[in-house]
Amino acid sequence: MSDANVRIPEETGDRLAAIAAVEGLSLRAYLARLVETLLTPAERAERAEKALAALKEWNGYAPRAAEDQDLGSELDRRLARVSGQ
Numbered sequence: 001m002s003d004a005n006v007r008i009p010e011e012t013g014d015r016l017a018a019i020a021a022v023e024g025l026s027l028r029a030y031l032a033r034l035v036e037t038l039l040t041p042a043e044r045a046e047r048a049e050k051a052l053a054a055l056k057e058w059n060g061y062a063p064r065a066a067e068d069q070d071l072g073s074e075l076d077r078r079l080a081r082v083s084g085q
Contacts, residue, residue, distance in 0.1 A: 013027075016030065016031070
């Protein structure tokens, strides 16, 4: 196992440590667990491809590129609204 030094704002480090403590974990263990839940852009794209293939096989759904872009824009708009941006 290798060590890494990461410089982050003190408030962020304190917040992460507090969240880890509530979970009963060290900061190192919490960050390791957190990283396991995140996907790289390539992994997200692969999952999206698989999901679209499953939808097409299940019910024939196969959005056109323009429709897919419109749906993505609508999702971004809704996410921005609920996050107050």
